[in-house]
Amino acid sequence: MIRTENLCKKYGKFEAVHDLNLDVRPGTVFGFVGENGAGKTTTLSILATLMLPTSGRAYIGSAEVTSEPATVRRLIGYMPDVFGVYDDLTVREYLGFYGTAYGVASHLIEQRTKELLHMVNLEERADAYVHALSRGMQQRLGLARCLMHDPPVLILDEPASGLDPRSRIEMREIIKSLRGRGKTVLISSHILPELADMCDEIGIIKRGALVACASVEVVTARASGQRQMCLEVLHDGKQLAKWAAHHALVTDVLVIEEQKVELLFAGGDEEQAEFVRDLLQAGYALKSFHEVGGSLEDLFLHLTREEDHAGKQTAASKQMA
Numbered sequence: 001m002i003r004t005e006n007l008c009k010k011y012g013k014f015e016a017v018h019d020l021n022l023d024v025r026p027g028t029v030f031g032f033v034g035e036n037g038a039g040k041t042t043t044l045s046i047l048a049t050l051m052l053p054t055s056g057r058a059y060i061g062s063a064e065v066t067s068e069p070a071t072v073r074r075l076i077g078y079m080p081d082v083f084g085v086y087d088d089l090t091v092r093e094y095l096g097f098y099g100t101a102y103g104v105a106s107h108l109i110e111q112r113t114k115e116l117l118h119m120v121n122l123e124e125r126a127d128a129y130v131h132a133l134s135r136g137m138q139q140r141l142g143l144a145r146c147l148m149h150d151p152p153v154l155i156l157d158e159p160a161s162g163l164d165p166r167s168r169i170e171m172r173e174i175i176k177s178l179r180g181r182g183k184t185v186l187i188s189s190h191i192l193p194e195l196a197d198m199c200d201e202i203g204i205i206k207r208g209a210l211v212a213c214a215s216v217e218v219v220t221a222r223a224s225g226q227r228q229m230c231l232e233v234l235h236d237g238k239q240l241a242k243w244a245a246h247h248a249l250v251t252d253v254l255v256i257e258e259q260k261v262e263l264l265f266a267g268g269d270e271e272q273a274e275f276v277r278d279l280l281q282a283g284y285a286l287k288s289f290h291e292v293g294g295s296l297e298d299l300f301l302h303l304t305r306e307e308d309h310a311g312k313q314t315a316a317s318k319q320m321a
């Protein structure tokens with residue numbers, strides 16, 4: 001639903017986004033994590049048609065951002081990291097203004113305003129002036145604003161930044177509820193645990209390139225000490241996946257190539273040795289077996305250090321789930 005192909009953006013000679021390949025499936029919440037200056041805002045601005053890429057392509061659905069910006073704008077709701085509010089409007093007027101700007105039919109504006117204010121817990125503030133709202137409330141209103149034209153895709157740039165813990169939790173719960181409404185969400189942050197709680201997949205960006213991408217189950221499993229194992233067999237990987245899925249300590253299985261299977265394992269060394277023995281006894285011709293990485297957060301910290309980690313990055317990129 002959201003896709004970039006070798007996306008690059010240069011500011012003068014400085015390359016802020018470098019050969020970025022993203023693929024966010026419909027209906028998923030994708031967390032885009034990276035330290036300050038990694039290139040998140042630049043990428044999201046290109047997807048929101050606010051900036052042209054230097055090279056490469058970006059798509060929302062089948063619409064390409066540079067050649068079909070009007071179509072893209074209808075498909076997305078974009079919440080920038082910093083946005084202004086109009087001081088002399090009430091909350092209701094503010095949403096009405098954006099509804100009109102987005103071309104929402106006038107009979108729908110009132111209904112949608114009501115629904116969205118309910119969703120972002122601002123019903124009781126409908127007649128308050130926008131400038132009188134707390135920062136958390138303004139951020140929630142900003143999210144409601146993006147949804148006025150009911151777009152299938154949301155692009156949210158650090159929506160919880162600068163919020164106190166309670167407001168962050170409120171924002172997180174609202175974003176989680178968007179998945180239930182079938183929205184595809186791309187959300188950026190520099191805080192991995194915060195994203196892990198509300199996302200289906202996490203992608204890590206470093207110096208403009210995607211260096212790791214994994215399902216949130218993998219992230220959580222690694223954080224909770226489960227092992228991620230990669231097995232290669234001589235024959236059909238699907239058979240092996242079926243066999244492994246029945247094992248009590250296997251919590252998730254993925255066929256990543258015809259003969260290659262990745263799984264999450266909730267046991268220690270002995271159980272793991274037993275698992276491999278059982279597998280051989282069941283007749284599988286095991287070609288290779290290894291454990292994959294530490295926690296994704298460790299990986300993130302490792303990758304964002306200043307030294308060159310080319311070898312590790314390649315390994316990380318291979319972990320694409």
Ligand SMILES: Nc1ncnc2c1ncn2[C@@H]1O[C@H](COP(=O)(O)OP(=O)(O)OP(=O)(O)O)[C@@H](O)[C@H]1O
Nearest residue numbers: 011016034035036037038039040041042043081190
């Ligand atoms: N208009 C610009 N001109 C020159 N350099 C820029 C411009 N905008 C951003 N940059 C640089 O490009 C790099 C990526 O910036 P970007 O804002 O995309 O990162 P980010 O991951 O969103 O960071 P943050 O979390 O701090 O918002 C940074 O080094 C930044 O200084």
